[in-house]
Amino acid sequence: MEPRPRSFYWLTAFFILFVIFLYGPTITIGILSFQGPQGGLTFPMNGVSTYWFHNLFEQQAVGDIWGAFRRSFALGLMVMVATVVISVMAGLAFRKKFAGSGVLFYLTIASLVIPSILVSLGVGLIFNQVGAKVYWATSGFGAQLTWTLPFGLLIMFAVFNRFDKRFEEAARDQGATAWQTIRHVVLPIIAPSVIGVALFGFSLSYDEFARTLLTAGSHNTLPLEIFGMTTNVTKPVIYALGTLTTVFSLVMILVFLGTLWILGKRRARRAS
Numbered sequence: 001m002e003p004r005p006r007s008f009y010w011l012t013a014f015f016i017l018f019v020i021f022l023y024g025p026t027i028t029i030g031i032l033s034f035q036g037p038q039g040g041l042t043f044p045m046n047g048v049s050t051y052w053f054h055n056l057f058e059q060q061a062v063g064d065i066w067g068a069f070r071r072s073f074a075l076g077l078m079v080m081v082a083t084v085v086i087s088v089m090a091g092l093a094f095r096k097k098f099a100g101s102g103v104l105f106y107l108t109i110a111s112l113v114i115p116s117i118l119v120s121l122g123v124g125l126i127f128n129q130v131g132a133k134v135y136w137a138t139s140g141f142g143a144q145l146t147w148t149l150p151f152g153l154l155i156m157f158a159v160f161n162r163f164d165k166r167f168e169e170a171a172r173d174q175g176a177t178a179w180q181t182i183r184h185v186v187l188p189i190i191a192p193s194v195i196g197v198a199l200f201g202f203s204l205s206y207d208e209f210a211r212t213l214l215t216a217g218s219h220n221t222l223p224l225e226i227f228g229m230t231t232n233v234t235k236p237v238i239y240a241l242g243t244l245t246t247v248f249s250l251v252m253i254l255v256f257l258g259t260l261w262i263l264g265k266r267r268a269r270r271a272s
Contacts, residue, residue, distance in 0.1 A: 026246060033239035041234060052240035065241060068225035071136055075221060076206040078137070079144050083152040083201035084194055086145075091156030092182075108153055111146045116210030119146050124214040139215040144205045151204065152197040159193045191263050199256040203249065 032039070036047020056065065094101060111119065123143040127134050167189065171181040187194070209223040216224055222245065229238050 029239045030243045030246070033236055033243040035236045039236045041236065041239075052236045053244070055237050056240055056244070064220070065222075065225060068220045068222045071219060072206055072222035075136060075140060075144065076202045078141055079148055079205035080198050080201035082141075082145060083148045084198050086149060087152030087156045087197050088190075088194060090153055091160045092186075094157060095160055105153075105157075109150050112150045116147070117213065119143055120211045120214040123211075127215075134215060134217045136212070136216040136219050136221055139217070140212050140221070143211040143215040144208050147208060147211055148201045148204045151200050155193055155197050155200070156190075159190050163190070188267070192260050195256055195260055195263070199253065202252065206249065206252075 032041070032043070032045065033052055034048055034050065035045050035052065036049045037051045039046040039052070094105070120143055123139050123146075124134050127139045132138065163186075167185050168181050171185045176184065207223060208221075209227065212221050212224060220228065226238065226241065226245075229241070
């Protein structure tokens with residue numbers, strides 16, 4: 001067996017350092033969240049316990065943590081559903097060229113390069129100008145869609161660009177209507193991609209800060225609540241909240257991946 005070149009070990013070391021850089025802060029917060037009642041925000045740790053996790057479920061003087069979590073969760077679901085529906089419908093529409101389709105596409109994607117804080121400011125100003133209330137479920141919802149929709153559209157455009165139209169033609173030859181073709185042929189085939197768009201929509205919304213900063217009104221979402229806590233909380237309770245938030249995000253990812261696995265099993269069972 002030939003010995004590995006020296007470059008292999010250099011690249012391996014670089015990759016390890018990259019992984020540490022990527023996950024080190026999250027791991028550090030996770031470790032510090034298990035300090036004792038007298039623990040602080042830095043090392044060395046002062047005892048080991050789950051005290052600060054229990055403290056999260058007690059009456060807090062630092063803010064409305066669980067209210068902010070409920071708002072972020074509800075907003076994430078709203079953005080997820082809207083992103084999936086609009087992305088799939090746009091993907092179907094863009095399969096046929098229509099007047100202004102190219103301009104519309106680039107205008108949609110352009111929102112990704114606009115600074116997020118400017119989008120938040122613009123949406124908030126529009127709601128103020130029309131006399132509407134700046135609220136997390138309205139203006140916040142609209143601002144976050146400018147972030148999630150371009151990703152959903154790009155995914156669906158790529159999916160439909162490779163979609164074999166012969167499946168649809170075969171369904172129509174068998175007498176299926178347009179809706180039956182979409183429901184029983186198109187949607188089952190693109191289902192994994194649709195779930196991917198849903199995961200993108202929920203995760204991007206749940207963690208979004210900048211585009212919600214000036215559009216949430218007087219009720220914070222969870223990222224805004226955590227940011228507010230960093231200015232006045234000097235206890236590891238903020239680390240415990242960060243750890244639970246990270247675990248929740250990972251659980252949601254596993255739920256989506258599990259759904260993909262179940263769909264794959266069903267498709268394989270039907271094919272056999």
